[in-house]
Amino acid sequence: MGHAARKPTMTPDEFLAWEISQVERHEFIEGEVYAMAGGDDRHARVTLNVAGAMNLHLRGSGCRAYSTDMRLNVASLGSYVYPDVMVTCSAADRAQRQAKSEPTLVVEVLSPATSSHDQGIKSFHYRQIPTMREIALINAASRTTEIYRRHDASNWTLAQYAPGQTVTFESIGLSFTADELFADVDEDAASATALPDVAAT
Numbered sequence: 127m128g129h130a131a132r133k134p135t136m137t138p139d140e141f142l143a144w145e146i147s148q149v150e151r152h153e154f155i156e157g158e159v160y161a162m163a164g165g166d167d168r169h170a171r172v173t174l175n176v177a178g179a180m181n182l183h184l185r186g187s188g189c190r191a192y193s194t195d196m197r198l199n200v201a202s203l204g205s206y207v208y209p210d211v212m213v214t215c216s217a218a219d220r221a222q223r224q225a226k227s228e229p230t231l232v233v234e235v236l237s238p239a240t241s242s243h244d245q246g247i248k249s250f251h252y253r254q255i256p257t258m259r260e261i262a263l264i265n266a267a268s269r270t271t272e273i274y275r276r277h278d279a280s281n282w283t284l285a286q287y288a289p290g291q292t293v294t295f296e297s298i299g300l301s302f303t304a305d306e307l308f309a310d311v312d313e314d315a316a317s318a319t320a321l322p323d324v325a326a327t
Contacts, residue, residue, distance in 0.1 A: 145206070146224065150215040151195070155247055162208060165237055168266040169210075171311045175304070176264070177211045177233035183300045189230065198232070200251045210235045213298055216257065222239045230298045231260040238267075241299075247253035249274070253282065260298040265267040268309055298308055 130263040131174070141154040147294065151162040175235040184191055192212045199206055208224060212221075213270035216228035222266040232252055234244040245263060253262050253274075274282045287293045294301040314325065 137208065142206060142224065144190070145197075146174060151208055153208060154204075154250065156203070163237075165235070167233045169237050169310050170267045172264055173210045173233075173307065175309055175311075176233055176235075179302065179306065180213060180295075180298065180300060181209065184213065184298065187215075188217075189213055189298065190220070192226070197245075197302055198229060199225040199227040200254055201227050202254050205251055207251065209233065209252075210258055214257075227255075228257040229255060230257060231262065231295060232258070233262040233264060236265045236267075237282065244252075260295060262293075262295065266308070266311060269304065269309075269313075 137156060138154065141152075141159065145152050145154070153160040153162065157202070158249075163168045173193055177191055180191035190213065192214070194208060194210060196208070196212060197206050198212055209229075211233035212229050213224045213231045214229045216226070219226040219228050234248065236244055244265065249261055249263070252258055253276075256279075259276050263274075265271070270317055271287040271293045273285045273287070273293070273295070275285060276282050285294075290304045292298070292301050292303050294309055
């Protein structure tokens with residue numbers, strides 16, 4: 127997730143060399159640099175829940191899970207982005223230290239400030255990666271999840287999970303119950319506050 131920040135026009139290679147030296151993280155999409163926005167408590171908790179469970183599930187499998195600090199290079203479009211969670215099973219990716227380019231799945235945890243960015247331009251870029259099999263969008267506020275699954279080069283289907291339902295990542299054979307996915311995640315104050323009982327008269 128991020129907000130556009132005006133920078134001089136750069137090539138992808140120039141951006142990577144520049145960004146490695148920065149204290150804060152930036153994304154590079156269609157020639158534009160985006161300063162990454164910080165997430166809130168719920169965003170951080172869901173990201174940690176997903177990344178931690180995937181890391182344990184994949185240990186020793188040859189696949190690896192990464193969260194927030196690992197760049198993803200969409201080579202065909204010359205972009206660099208930071209998924210909230212990413213899994214790659216690529217031997218070529220294991221040899222790369224600065225960025226991965228052959229992920230199997232990515233997860234974005236949506237926030238009000240960046241949901242349109244994550245659901246729009248970033249999701250489009252993710253679909254251009256030949257190895258990508260699943261793109262998950264998790265809404266921590268509504269506790270809903272959407273997973274786009276690739277069936278061939280151009281066809282994707284959408285699986286929607288309502289609050290309370292178990293979410294399955296078919297590409298890595300891992301399911302999350304609602305309690306696991308949203309463990310220690312506080313609900314919105316408006317939805318968590320119950321109305322007082324009114325005695326019948």
